[in-house]
Amino acid sequence: MAKSFAGRLADVVRQPVITEKATRGMDRNQYTFAVDPRAAKPDIKAAVEQMFDVKVIGVSTMNPPRRKRRVGRFAGERAQVKKAVVRLAEGDAIQLFPESS
Numbered sequence: 001m002a003k004s005f006a007g008r009l010a011d012v013v014r015q016p017v018i019t020e021k022a023t024r025g026m027d028r029n030q031y032t033f034a035v036d037p038r039a040a041k042p043d044i045k046a047a048v049e050q051m052f053d054v055k056v057i058g059v060s061t062m063n064p065p066r067r068k069r070r071v072g073r074f075a076g077e078r079a080q081v082k083k084a085v086v087r088l089a090e091g092d093a094i095q096l097f098p099e100s101s
Helices: 022-027 041-052
Strands: 014-018 030-035 055-060 070-071 074-077 084-088
Touching: 014 041, 022 030, 030 041, 041 055, 041 084
Parallel strands: none
Antiparallel strands: 014 030, 030 084, 055 084, 070 074
16 A cells, blocks of 8 residues: 555545446446545455445546646646546445335
């Protein structure tokens, strides 16, 4: 595990990614999260296992290039986003949408 996240694994996972493609992956026990760009795969695995009490069997990461953004005459770049697709063991699940009564 990298030195930067030792002891504070809750800072690794920022939020779940809720898109049509990510929702289809939930049927195959794959969950997509936006993570810290400096996080390595072992950090992501440890953070998800600790936060959701599940067994992770695989982590795939995507680090796309930053996208350009322009507002009038001001040009800049969007915040850097790293996505991680986490595959869980058979029988484990993460409840992203709470059941309403």
